Amino acid sequence: MRIDDAVVLDLTGVTDKAAFMDRCAGALRLPDWFGRNWDALADCLTDLAEPTALVVRGWHAYADARPDDWATAQEVFASAVDERPTRLTVLLALGGSDERPGASPG
Template identity: 50%
Template sequence: MTSQLPAPGVPGLLDGAVRPGIYRLPLTETPARAAARAAEAGWRAARLHLDGIADKAAFLDRCAADLDFPGWFGHNWDALADCLTDLSWWRKDGEPRGYLLVAEDWDAFRKAAPEAASVAGTIFADAVDHWAGQQTPMAILLA
């Protein structure tokens, strides 16, 4: 599902040299710096903080809070998929060049809640695939 982000890393992802997908955040990059680079490049970026998240309900609650989901988010897997494939709620400031989600502490979440992480990973992959066919791509970095 995930691979290492190939050279030229985050800048290449943001300028189109690297195909959008789900990648591991390089050790030389911080989540904050990746999000800042995305903003500088005209992408809409968000950081999903998964430290201490150990189940589906907590994961979905954190997604709602950190990603600023709309009020119609139903706190279930289908609603997560809907929010990530209909990003109209994320276009508050106009049309971005792309969408970047940085999922921090992913490995800790995956170890604490492997089934939930597996489902979330599938939903992430489906969202990235959905946006691959659009003018505004989505990429996810697992940190």
């Protein structure tokens, strides 16, 4: 697994769980049976066929709008990485202060 081959999960503009799950389904090419809930996401992340480096960007608005859901998402990502450390790496992009509502570029 190389960063050059990373899958980008772009959450720019996402402010609810449904949109978050839709973006996950698209970026990770999750199967049709993906139920768009936390348990289904956890199952899919631990069943990835190929080693995957997942870069999550544009997540600030979601974290601000739905802090409890964002905490759950982080727990799901962390659990999947712990369970399959050779199959999944998740990286949170910290840059892009302009992604936060009302933030000014630094």
